[in-house]
Amino acid sequence: MAKDSFFIRASVTVNNGGFSQTALGLGSYVDALGKSVLRIHNISVQYRDAVTPSAPPMSNGVGTRAETVYQLTTQSKTAIGYADDRSTIASGMCEAAEQTTGQLTNEASDLSPQTWTNGYLIGVEEIYLGGHQSGMVNATRISIVLECTVETLSQSASMALALSQQ
Numbered sequence: 001m002a003k004d005s006f007f008i009r010a011s012v013t014v015n016n017g018g019f020s021q022t023a024l025g026l027g028s029y030v031d032a033l034g035k036s037v038l039r040i041h042n043i044s045v046q047y048r049d050a051v052t053p054s055a056p057p058m059s060n061g062v063g064t065r066a067e068t069v070y071q072l073t074t075q076s077k078t079a080i081g082y083a084d085d086r087s088t089i090a091s092g093m094c095e096a097a098e099q100t101t102g103q104l105t106n107e108a109s110d111l112s113p114q115t116w117t118n119g120y121l122i123g124v125e126e127i128y129l130g131g132h133q134s135g136m137v138n139a140t141r142i143s144i145v146l147e148c149t150v151e152t153l154s155q156s157a158s159m160a161l162a163l164s165q166q
Contacts, residue, residue: 003149004149005041005147005148006147006148006149007145007146007147008024008026008145008146008148009144009146010022010024010129010143010144010146011129011141011142011143011144012070012131012141012142013050013131013139013140013141013142014068014131014132014133014139014140014142015133015139016133016134016135016136017133017134018132019077019078019080019130020130021076021077021128021129021130021131022128022129022130023076023126023127023128024126024127024128024129025125025126026038026122026124026125026126026127027125027126029148030122030123030124031125032123032161036150036151036152037121037122037123037151037153038121038122038123038148038149038150038151039118039119039120039121039148039149039151040089040116040119040120040122040148041116041147041148041149042147043072043090043144043145043146043147044144044145044147045070045092045142045144046142046143046144047068047070047094047140047141048140048141048143049136049137049138049139049140049141050138050139050140050141051138051139052138056094057094057096057133057136057137057138057140058096058098058136058137058138059096059097059098059136060135060136060137061098063097063098064097064098064135065095065096065097065135066095066096066097066133066134066135066136067093067094067095067096067133067134067135068093068094068132068133068136068140068142069091069092069093069094069131070091070092070093070129070130070142070144071088071090071091071129071130071131072089072090072091072127072128072129072130072144073085073087073088073089073127073128074087074089074122074124074127074128075087075128076128077130079132080130080132089122089127090114090120094140096135096136119149121151121161129142129144
């Protein structure tokens with residue numbers, strides 16, 4: 001765990017066929033002119049049925065494949081994108097399929113792979129948690145916990161970082 005770290009929590013609820021997004025205000029941590037930036041060290045992600053929090057997301061029935069996808073970005077989006085978009089901080093997917101009546105298989109793919117050595121530096125005052133799902137019985141609530149620290153950079157480096165992530 002990083003020294004003097006703190007946690008930022010957020011969630012977004014997604015419905016079948018739609019994209020939803022919520023903004024996380026970082027203005028109290030990030031100030032490019034004041035030389036303050038945020039470093040995300042770790043991200044924990046939870047996928048839960050939005051109606052029954054103790055249940056995982058479930059597919060609509062036998063033979064139905066379903067997925068819930070999230071992304072954390074430095075820019076507002078209208079749909080799920082790819083990891084090569086420079087505004088993407090992290091992404092992940094949870095898949096579910098009912099093979100036979102009463103038998104549910106949950107699989108994870110692209111589930112928040114994170115092998116950052118020094119964390120992910122953020123120089124913008126808002127980041128965005130977005131999600132999309134299809135084929136699920138109910139809406140899915142995607143919750144994240146970010147382990148963070150605040151750092152000081154030179155004014156020129158802070159401004160360059162803020163501009164590169166817009």
